[in-house]
Amino acid sequence: MGVHPRAVLLDFDGTIVDSEPLHFEAWMEAVEPHGGGVDWGEYQRRFVGKTDVWAGRTFLEEADHPADAETVEAVRQTKHRIFRSRAPERLRIAAATLEAVGRVARQARLAVVSSSDMRDVEPVLEAADLRSLVETTVYGGDVRRHKPDPEPYELAVERLRAFAPIEKTACLVFEDSSAGLASAKAAGLAVVRVEHPDRLPELLLESIQT
Numbered sequence: 001m002g003v004h005p006r007a008v009l010l011d012f013d014g015t016i017v018d019s020e021p022l023h024f025e026a027w028m029e030a031v032e033p034h035g036g037g038v039d040w041g042e043y044q045r046r047f048v049g050k051t052d053v054w055a056g057r058t059f060l061e062e063a064d065h066p067a068d069a070e071t072v073e074a075v076r077q078t079k080h081r082i083f084r085s086r087a088p089e090r091l092r093i094a095a096a097t098l099e100a101v102g103r104v105a106r107q108a109r110l111a112v113v114s115s116s117d118m119r120d121v122e123p124v125l126e127a128a129d130l131r132s133l134v135e136t137t138v139y140g141g142d143v144r145r146h147k148p149d150p151e152p153y154e155l156a157v158e159r160l161r162a163f164a165p166i167e168k169t170a171c172l173v174f175e176d177s178s179a180g181l182a183s184a185k186a187a188g189l190a191v192v193r194v195e196h197p198d199r200l201p202e203l204l205l206e207s208i209q210t
Contacts, residue, residue, distance in 0.1 A: 007157075008111070010110065015200060017124060020044070030082060031060070031075055034059070037059070049176075101130060108208065111137065176196075
């Protein structure tokens with residue numbers, strides 16, 4: 001991977017933890033009363049990496065249900081309630097990932113860049129004792145334009161620079177979704193695709209090996 005990164009920027013859903021099945025489950029329960037829903041394969045192809053507002057509107061529109069802002073927000077909040085009620089029991093960051101992130105943190109600065117709401121992410125990081133290793137975060141509520149727009153990663157670099165200077169060439173991103181990969185590349189950052197969270201530890205350790 002070339003020169004060792006001085007900053008590692010991590011996506012959350014599908015990269016650090018296998019949370020997409022729970023997102024899918026929560027969405028399906030939230031939109032089913034409105035006649036919406038897709039199968040798991042279609043969800044993976046079309047909805048992973050997209051914002052909740054976009055997803056909620058799309059589910060409603062494709063079910064020929066009114067998709068005004070109030071209805072979209074109501075469905076979105078239902079989805080969040082379901083997700084957050086089950087996350088403490090269902091979401092666990094793998095031990096190998098915890099070890100790898102800890103080793104990387106001794107050599108590089110860490111950031112988390114996610115389209116998800118902060119309240120969906122931080123409890124999982126805190127439960128795994130990872131939040132204290134993360135120097136800065138960018139969540140869906142922090143930006144106006146979401147992945148695949150470069151704004152999330154541009155903001156992450158800006159926030160890292162508020163602590164200490166760093167060049168984009170010294171940053172390395174780990175992402176699983178097409179939207180996330182496009183966002184990082186558009187921001188001018190090197191990016192590694194993570195096919196599944198199980199692959200993250202190996203990829204992280206490769207990035208810091210001599």
